[in-house]
Amino acid sequence: MKRLRAELLAWYDRSGRDLPWRRAPSPYGTLVAEFMLQQTRVASVAPRYLAFLRAFPTLKALAAARPDEVLALWEGLGYYRRATYLHAAAREAEARWGGLPDDPAQLLRLPGLGPYLAAAVASIGFGRPVAAVDGNVRRVLSRLVDRELGPREARRLAARLVDRGRPGDWNQALMDLGATVCLPRRPRCGACPLGRVCRARRRGTASLRPAPRRRRPVRAAPRPTVVVFGPRGVLLERRPPKGLLAGLWGFPGRERGGDEAAPEADDWTELARALGLVGLRPVRRRALEYRHTFSHRAWEVVVDVYRAACAREPEPAPYRWASPAELGALPLPRAFEPIRQAILDGSLGCGAGAT
DNA sequence: AATTCGGGGCA
DNA sequence: TGCCCAGAATT
Numbered sequence: 001m002k003r004l005r006a007e008l009l010a011w012y013d014r015s016g017r018d019l020p021w022r023r024a025p026s027p028y029g030t031l032v033a034e035f036m037l038q039q040t041r042v043a044s045v046a047p048r049y050l051a052f053l054r055a056f057p058t059l060k061a062l063a064a065a066r067p068d069e070v071l072a073l074w075e076g077l078g079y080y081r082r083a084t085y086l087h088a089a090a091r092e093a094e095a096r097w098g099g100l101p102d103d104p105a106q107l108l109r110l111p112g113l114g115p116y117l118a119a120a121v122a123s124i125g126f127g128r129p130v131a132a133v134d135g136n137v138r139r140v141l142s143r144l145v146d147r148e149l150g151p152r153e154a155r156r157l158a159a160r161l162v163d164r165g166r167p168g169d170w171n172q173a174l175m176d177l178g179a180t181v182c183l184p185r186r187p188r189c190g191a192c193p194l195g196r197v198c199r200a201r202r203r204g205t206a207s208l209r210p211a212p213r214r215r216r217p218v219r220a221a222p223r224p225t226v227v228v229f230g231p232r233g234v235l236l237e238r239r240p241p242k243g244l245l246a247g248l249w250g251f252p253g254r255e256r257g258g259d260e261a262a263p264e265a266d267d268w269t270e271l272a273r274a275l276g277l278v279g280l281r282p283v284r285r286r287a288l289e290y291r292h293t294f295s296h297r298a299w300e301v302v303v304d305v306y307r308a309a310c311a312r313e314p315e316p317a318p319y320r321w322a323s324p325a326e327l328g329a330l331p332l333p334r335a336f337e338p339i340r341q342a343i344l345d346g347s348l349g350c351g352a353g354a355t
Numbered sequence: 356a357a358t359t360c361g362g363g364g365c366a
Numbered sequence: 367t368g369c370c371c372a373g374a375a376t377t
Contacts, residue, residue, distance in 0.1 A: 037372040044363065045372085078361025081375080114374045134372045175372055184370060185366075215369080216358085244360070294361060334362065 004197060005163045005170065011193035012173035017042070017180070020049050025168070027100045027125030028059045034120045035086045035112065040077060042179070048077055062087065063094035071247060075331035080248060085112025102126035115155065124168035131158035132171040136178025142210045143182060146199035149210070182206075216296070223299040225253030226268050227287070227339060227348060230277070230308040232321035234343060236330075244294070250336045252319075255299065268306065275319060279309025287348050292335040303339060305348050 016022075019042060021033035032052055036045040052073050056062040062070070067087060074083040089110040093100050100121065101107055107118035119132035133141075138154040141161075149157065163170035181192050187206045189195055200206040228235035237252040239245050252271060272280040288303040311321075322330060324344060332340055342348045 034372065039361080039371055039373060041363065041371060076362075078363085079373085081360065082373090085374085112374065116373060120372070132372080135370080136372065172372090179372080212369080246360085296359065296361095 001161075004194065005161075007193050008173050008177070009163065009166060009169060012169055012176060015180070016169075016173065016176050020046050022172075025124065027102070027121060028062075029053060030121050030125035031059075031089070031100060031117075032062075032086065034117050034124075035082050036077060038082060038117075039079060044077065048073065059090050059094055059099060062090040067247075072331040076334060080246060080333070082112060084247070089113060100125070102128055104128065104130050115151075120171065123162075123171050127168060129162055129164040129167040131155065131162040131167075132175075133158045134175060136175045136182075137171070139184065139210055140174055140178045140182045140194075143187070143200035143206050144194065144198050146203055146205055146209065218293060218296055218298045220291075220298040220300060222256040223253055223301045224256065225251050225301050225303050225339070226271070226306055227251055227303055227343065228277070228280070228306045228308055229283070230311045230321060232311070233323040234321065234327060235275075235308075236320050236322050238318045238320075244297070245333050245335065248333050249320075249330060250333065251303075251339050253301075268304070272308070276312040277308040278311065280306055283307050284348065288339060288342050290338045292338075294335070299335060301335075301338075303342075303348075 019033075021029050033045065033049055036049055036052075055069070055073055056065055065087065067084070070087045071080065071083050074080055077083075089112055092110055102122060102125075104118045104122040107113050107121050108115065110118075113121070116132055116134050119130045120134075122128040122130050123132055131137075133151065133155045137158060138149060138151065141154050141157050142149045145157070158174075161170075177192070177194070181188050185207065187201075189198070189201045189206055192198065192201070195201055198206070200209055226235075235252060236249045239248050239250055241247050252268075269280070271277075282304060284305040286302055287305045288301075290301050292299045292301060327340060328344060
């Protein structure tokens with residue numbers, strides 16, 4: 001056991017990945033990185049992590065930030081709730097303790113922190129001897145004992161193994177091993193520092209473990225969408241505070257079959273009335289069609305283009321106008337990216353410059 | 356226990 | 367195209 005720890009830590013010192021959040025480790029940096037890394041690849045996170053820490057270098061800075069600033073830095077990362085939870089956790093920790101607590105139990109009570117994040121911040125950020133079990137660690141341990149481990153069992157085993165001298169490095173070593181050697185589909189057992197004690201390797205079952213979980217098929221739903229060109233640019237709609245892409249800006253539309261009442265294909269006159277749009281007239285129907293697949297749902301987006309002769313200021317927002325320049329700089333979820341591109345390159349027939 | 360939350364990379 | 371990834375909240 002002791003030798004196993006020494007060998008894995010030696011491997012980590014030698015072959016561990018050089019990642020931005022490992023350069024100058026801090027509890028706050030660990031918190032930000034771990035929030036971003038939930039279900040998200042290292043390669044996607046790295047540039048955003050650097051930008052985020054540049055914008056909010058400290059917990060106090062983040063706690064004082066406006067929600068939109070935080071959300072903007074999350075563009076393209078997905079799981080946008082994380083941005084809200086991270087912000088809320090920062091404010092709460094700052095308000096209650098003037099900093100992050102090092103106690104896993106207290107961390108666990110902060111919004112958005114579950115068993116993994118609480119343990120990761122405590123061990124990596126503060127050096128507390130607790131085991132952080134993510135998907136990588138669970139897979140590594142499942143193979144090590146060649147037994148299907150649920151999250152609970154994995155945590156218990158991991159707690160027994162954790163190196164009390166270097167808990168943060170130990171946890172990260174297991175994760176690096178899972179990410180670079182003990183791969184989900186094609187494990188490189190020949191390069192594994194734990195090869196000699198791994199039961200799955202000995203039995204040749206490594207690639208079978210953990211058992212693949214079955215996934216439900218993604219449900220497809222039409223998503224009629226409008227692009228309205230007005231005197232002040234193009235019309236944007238802020239999405240509801242809960243649910244898919246919560247709180248983000250996008251192009252007005254409703255998912256057919258969703259919670260919200262789906263207007264008839266042509267019935268955007270109600271929108272026009274509500275916004276005080278005058279002289280709304282269709283310019284081009286089905287100007288753009290594409291499919292965007294989320295983790296559990298697929299939008300079949302159909303874009304109709306309208307022009308509004310004039311409009312009052314759409315206040316208070318769930319709506320706003322965006323000039324071409326603003327549109328180009330605005331954080332927008334990927335689901336709307338084809339529309340933005342079409343507007344900016346003028347292929348919607350109603351050039352952005354025309355406004 | 357199952358579902359809801361994005362997006363990207365790779366076989 | 368299907369599968370998975372430094373998960374957690376909600377129901």
